[in-house]
Amino acid sequence: xxxxxxPKAKKSLGQNFLKSEMILRKIVEAGEIKRKxxxxxxxxxxxxxTKQLLGSSDQVLAIEKDRELIEFLxxxxxxxxxxxPPSHKATDGQRKLILINEDILDFNLKYKLLAxxxxxxxxxxxxxxGAILKxxxxxxxxxxxxxxxxxxxxxxxxxxxxxxxxxxxxxVKAYGEPKMVAKVDKRYFSPAPKVNxxxxxxxxISHKIFKENDINEEKFWEMVKAGFAHKRKKLSSNxxxxxxxxxxxxxxxxxxxxxxxxxxxxxELTKNF
Numbered sequence: 001x002x003x004x005x006x007p008k009a010k011k012s013l014g015q016n017f018l019k020s021e022m023i024l025r026k027i028v029e030a031g032e033i034k035r036k037x038x039x040x041x042x043x044x045x046x047x048x049x050t051k052q053l054l055g056s057s058d059q060v061l062a063i064e065k066d067r068e069l070i071e072f073l074x075x076x077x078x079x080x081x082x083x084x085p086p087s088h089k090a091t092d093g094q095r096k097l098i099l100i101n102e103d104i105l106d107f108n109l110k111y112k113l114l115a116x117x118x119x120x121x122x123x124x125x126x127x128x129x130g131a132i133l134k135x136x137x138x139x140x141x142x143x144x145x146x147x148x149x150x151x152x153x154x155x156x157x158x159x160x161x162x163x164x165x166x167x168x169x170x171x172v173k174a175y176g177e178p179k180m181v182a183k184v185d186k187r188y189f190s191p192a193p194k195v196n197x198x199x200x201x202x203x204x205i206s207h208k209i210f211k212e213n214d215i216n217e218e219k220f221w222e223m224v225k226a227g228f229a230h231k232r233k234k235l236s237s238n239x240x241x242x243x244x245x246x247x248x249x250x251x252x253x254x255x256x257x258x259x260x261x262x263x264x265x266x267x268e269l270t271k272n273f
Contacts, residue, residue, distance in 0.1 A: 006046055006072070017045045018123050018149065020188035023199070028052045030181045030201050031121045031147045038115040040143065042104045042122040042132065045069060047076050049123055054080055054097060061098045061118075063107055070101045105131055109141045123149040126193070130168070137175040137205065146202040147181070155180055155198035164259040167228045173263045174220070176205040213267050220270045227258035227266075235261070239269075 018024060027049060033039065033056040044050040044062040046069070053060045054077070064070050074081065080097040100107070105128065107113075120143040124132055129150050136143055156162070158178050160169045172178050181199035186192045210217045227238050236253045261269075 016123075016126075016189040016191060016193045018048055018188060019190050020184075023182070023184055023188050024049055024052045026182050027121060027123070027147055027149065027199055028056055030199060031056075031119055031145070033057050033119065033121075038118040040113065040118050040120045040122075042120070042124050044073060044099075045123070047073050049121070050077065050097070053121060059096055059098070059115075061100070061113065061115075063100050063102055063104045065101070065103045067101055070099055073099055104128075105135065109135075109139055113141060118143050120146040120148070122147075126151050126154075129154055133168075133172060137172065137202075142175070142205045142207070144203075144205060146176070146205065148200055148202075149184065149197055150200055151193075152183055152196040152198040155200050158200060165261060165263075166259065167224060170224055170263055170266060172202060174209055175207070176202040178202045209263075209267070213271065215267060215270045219273075220266065223270050223273060224258075224266055227261070227269075231258065233257070 031037075031039070031053075033053070035056075035058050037057050039053050039057045039060045041050060041053060041060055041062040044064050050060060050062055050073070062073070064073065077097050077099075081095055081099065083096045100112070120136055129148075132148075136146065150158075154168070157166050158169050158172050159180055160166070169178075179201050181201050184197040184199060186194070186196050189197070207217070210220065223239070227235055229238050234253070235256050235258050238258065239253075
């Protein structure tokens with residue numbers, strides 16, 4: 001299907017297309033892309049970021065749920081889809097751009113992403129931000145880094161800018177090192193969303209924090225989820241629902257709430273329970 005008509009954004013899919021060349025360059029720069037890097041892009045949309053990524057990497061794997069956009073991208077990047085990358089064998093044969101029509105939350109990383117190492121760089125649908133973070137941070141086949149466009153409010157929560165942690169901020173920090181790259185005004189999108197956005201990077205992603213501290217990952221998250229179960233209650237009250245107190249007394253937490261504890265504090269709590 002040959003068409004030059006740009007598909008319209010679908011609200012049902014949370015589509016807001018980034019149109020600023022300056023911001024697109026900032027995303028790519030934050031990714032510190034090398035030619036041999038395999039890049040996974042979620043929701044390429046009309047391909048503005050895809051074009052920038054193809055200029056820096058020998059292979060991009062783009063996952064798009066919208067069938068109409070897939071057809072548009074196939075035409076737009078016909079040459080790149082047919083071309084062989086000059087220096088790096090990665091996933092599906094030797095194509096420079098691989099387009100897959102699938103919901104990213106259903107995408108099987110183990111069987112469909114054959115690259116041993118990859119970077120996730122994307123302007124993601126905001127309505128599935130939490131699900132995307134969970135999928136890629138907790139999986140066995142983690143990306144080495146993630147550069148994501150998210151809502152500015154979500155970015156500040158991840159970084160705990162107000163010095164108050166959340167289950168979201170602990171969830172990200174347990175697996176990587178988050179950083180705010182830039183705030184992005186809503187006018188740089190089409191259609192413009194109701195809120196401002198931000199580019200965040202999460203680097204040095206791994207499961208090593210659990211191995212190095214010799215703590216069970218499931219036990220750690222049971223602790224954190226129990227602690228944040230009732231935000232207004234004191235942490236000691238929330239943790240009493242866990243039956244295994246062991247040698248640690250929750251009363252020593254005093255008036256602290258879950259939001260007052262750092263990642264290091266949660267690690268120590270898990271060690272002592």
